[in-house]
Amino acid sequence: MIQLYSIAARSGLEKKGNSMSIAYKLPMAITGVILVAMVMAGCGSGSASYSRGDSSTARLELNWPDGYGYDQSTGQLTSPSGPKNATLPSYVTKVTLTISQGGAIAATLDVSLDTLTIDFTIPSGDTTFTITVETSIPGVAFTDSVTMYLTAGEPVTLVFNLVINAPPIVDSVTASDTSPQTGTAIMLACSARDLDGDAITYSWSDGEGWSANGATVSYVPRSRGSKTITCYASATGGTGSGSVSITVINAPPVINSLTASDTAPDANENVTITCDAWDPEQMELSYSWSDGVGGSARSMNQRFNGGGSTVTYMTWSVGPRTITVTVTDDEGATATRSITLNSAKFSYRIADDLCLDGCDDIYRLEGMTIGDNLSFTCDAMTYGTGTNYDIAVSRNFGAIGSCDFTTGNIVARDPDLIDTEPPSTIQWTSTQNNYCIDFEETCAGGCDDGSYVCTLTSNFPITITEIWDED
Numbered sequence: 001m002i003q004l005y006s007i008a009a010r011s012g013l014e015k016k017g018n019s020m021s022i023a024y025k026l027p028m029a030i031t032g033v034i035l036v037a038m039v040m041a042g043c044g045s046g047s048a049s050y051s052r053g054d055s056s057t058a059r060l061e062l063n064w065p066d067g068y069g070y071d072q073s074t075g076q077l078t079s080p081s082g083p084k085n086a087t088l089p090s091y092v093t094k095v096t097l098t099i100s101q102g103g104a105i106a107a108t109l110d111v112s113l114d115t116l117t118i119d120f121t122i123p124s125g126d127t128t129f130t131i132t133v134e135t136s137i138p139g140v141a142f143t144d145s146v147t148m149y150l151t152a153g154e155p156v157t158l159v160f161n162l163v164i165n166a167p168p169i170v171d172s173v174t175a176s177d178t179s180p181q182t183g184t185a186i187m188l189a190c191s192a193r194d195l196d197g198d199a200i201t202y203s204w205s206d207g208e209g210w211s212a213n214g215a216t217v218s219y220v221p222r223s224r225g226s227k228t229i230t231c232y233a234s235a236t237g238g239t240g241s242g243s244v245s246i247t248v249i250n251a252p253p254v255i256n257s258l259t260a261s262d263t264a265p266d267a268n269e270n271v272t273i274t275c276d277a278w279d280p281e282q283m284e285l286s287y288s289w290s291d292g293v294g295g296s297a298r299s300m301n302q303r304f305n306g307g308g309s310t311v312t313y314m315t316w317s318v319g320p321r322t323i324t325v326t327v328t329d330d331e332g333a334t335a336t337r338s339i340t341l342n343s344a345k346f347s348y349r350i351a352d353d354l355c356l357d358g359c360d361d362i363y364r365l366e367g368m369t370i371g372d373n374l375s376f377t378c379d380a381m382t383y384g385t386g387t388n389y390d391i392a393v394s395r396n397f398g399a400i401g402s403c404d405f406t407t408g409n410i411v412a413r414d415p416d417l418i419d420t421e422p423p424s425t426i427q428w429t430s431t432q433n434n435y436c437i438d439f440e441e442t443c444a445g446g447c448d449d450g451s452y453v454c455t456l457t458s459n460f461p462i463t464i465t466e467i468w469d470e471d
Contacts, residue, residue: 089164089166090195091135091137091140092113092134092135092164093135093136094110094132094134095110095113095131095132095133095134096109096110096111096131096132096134097109097111097129097130098129098132099122099127099128099130100130101123101127101128102125102126106122106127107122122150123150124150125149126147126149126150127147127148127149127150128146128147129145129146130144130145131143131145133164135166137166137167137169140167142163142164165198165237166194166195166196166237166238167194167234167235167238167239167240168192168193168194168198168200168233168234168237168239168240169192169195169233169240170190170191170192170240170241170242171191171192171193171242172189173188173189173191173229173230173242174188174189174191174244175187175188175229175244176188177246178244178245178246178247179246179247179248179249180221180248180249181221181248181249181250181252181280182222182223182224182248182249182250182251182280183221183251183280184220184251185218185219185220186218186220186221186246187216187217187218187219188204188216188217188219188229188231188244189216190202190204190215190231190233190242192215192231192240194233194235194237196235196236196237198235198236198237199235200233200235201233201235202215202231202232202233202234203231203232204219204229204231205229205230206219206227206228206229206230207227207228207230208223221248223248224248224249224250224281225247225248226246226247227245227247227248228243228244228245229243229244229246230243231243251279251280252329252333252335253277253278253279253280253283253285253327253333253334254277254279254280254335255276255325255336255337256276257275257276258274258325258338258339259273259274259276260272260273260274260323261273262341263339263340263341263342264341264342264343265343266343266345266457267315267317267318267343267344267345267346267347267458267461268314268315268346268347268348268461269314269315269343269347270305270313270314270315271312271313272311272312272313273310273311273312273313273323273325273339274310275309275325275327276309277309277327281329283329283330283331284329285327285328285329287308287309287325287327287328288325288326289304289311289313289324289325289326290324291304291322291324292322303316317461318343318344318345318346318459318460319342319343320340320343321341322338322339322341323339323340324337324338325337325338345375345458345459346458346459346461346462347455347456348457348458348462349453349454349455350363350452350453350454350455350456351451351452351453351454352451352466352469353450353451359440359441359470360441360470361438361439361466361468361469361470362466362467362468363436363464363466363467364403364434364436364464364465365434365435365437365462365463365464366462366465367434367461367462368432368433368458369430369458369460370430370431370432370433371429372429372430372458372459372460373429373459374427374430374456374457374458375425375456375457376391376393376412376425376426376427376437376454376455377423377455377457378414378417378423378424378425378452378453378454379423379424379452379453380417380418380451380452381450381451381452381453388416388417388418389414389416389417389418389441389450389452390413390414390416390417390438390442391413391417391424391426391437391438391439391440392413392415392437392438392440393410393411393412393413393428393436393437394409394410394435394436394438395409395411395431395435396436403436403438403467405436405438411428411435412428413426414426417452439452
């Protein structure tokens with residue numbers, strides 16, 4: 001910070017017709033002292049007398065406060081705390097003294113930046129002295145004026161309250177992303193410098209109510225469109241500013257989760273899949289589902305049932321299957337998420353009632369894959385005593401009702417399933433495409449109606465048809 005110091009006329013008065021020539025010394029230095037210039041239109045022992053309108057010559061010199069001194073040749077200021085630099089700051093480019101009398105400018109004088117001294121001649125009368133300090137900083141200048149009546153032989157005092165202290169210069173304002181999405185944080189940075197060495201504080205505004213403090217801040221845009229974000233750098237000399245422009249674009253939907261009621265279902269089982277999503281701009285969302293297989297709309301509808309954020313999916317094959325949901329907002333922005341279902345087996349449920357001794361239910365298994373490993377688990381219930389079931393799988397497959405369950409055709413069997421035992425499992429490996437399964441209720445000394453529940457699992461899809469039913 002630079003302030004002008006006191007200056008006073010000391011000697012050298014000389015009558016020169018109607019003018020007064022003054023060697024005007026205008027030094028500047030750091031500290032907080034005000035410029036005081038004393039212009040004397042005459043002095044001495046009183047042997048000379050002057051009337052209004054006369055003029056004299058005077059030299060103005062520094063009149064420092066107690067404890068201060070100044071060496072014009074070196075530009076050094078001494079003070080109670082030691083030497084100080086009394087030169088102008090580097091950003092000062094011009095110092096001008098303007099003298100006006102009678103409402104008109106009498107003289108505009110450039111002050112030497114090297115010596116800070118100027119000579120001028122001025123007649124007595126109403127006079128305005130104006131000091132102007134120009135700088136290299138756009139829009140930054142300093143000025144002050146003093147008006148008084150000069151009378152030959154009477155001392156006057158000029159006091160310029162002029163502080164030369166420039167505001168900070170903002171060199172750059174940057175954004176980590178100039179095309180952010182709504183709701184996505186970006187970093188803003190402001191770089192500034194103060195030519196007077198003063199401490200700088202930073203503040204921010206987006207013109208929409210947001211504000212922050214600090215050279216580097218985080219900014220989260222809440223609405224779309226073009227925005228101008230301004231950084232204000234403040235110091236003792238004032239406030240400088242700089243801005244950065246960003247264009248906020250539509251943010252895509254956000255998927256919180258994608259869940260399945262069972263991620264390891266049996267093949268041919270229905271699984272409920274739910275997508276939890278939202279849109280940062282509160283737009284309506286649409287959902288599309290895929291299992292990566294493609295096919296016609298009809299085949300897709302056979303695998304997917306329902307729509308929107310929740311669907312039911314039929315796991316129609318063994319092995320991993322990736323289910324993908326695509327969420328789209330009103331303006332076409334999308335988000336995707338996937339989940340994998342690992343189907344180990346196809347699963348088929350067979351359940352029915354049987355009547356008294358000797359009743360049969362017969363099922364045909366068709367479209368089987370050779371080499372498929374099949375498992376058949378059954379549980380029985382009876383409503384009397386002495387009832388059991390004979391479960392047999394036959395390879396002899398013919399027309400409806402022509403399955404042959406003679407001993408030579410049986411590939412798997414449990415001849416004595418009763419309700420007091422754990423469920424029974426029979427297994428076999430297919431060597432042909434079609435088989436028959438027979439449930440026969442048998443009695444050992446009287447029996448009653450019963451029922452059974454069975455589950456058939458396979459690695460490949462099959463078709464099961466009941467061809468004989470005795471309830």
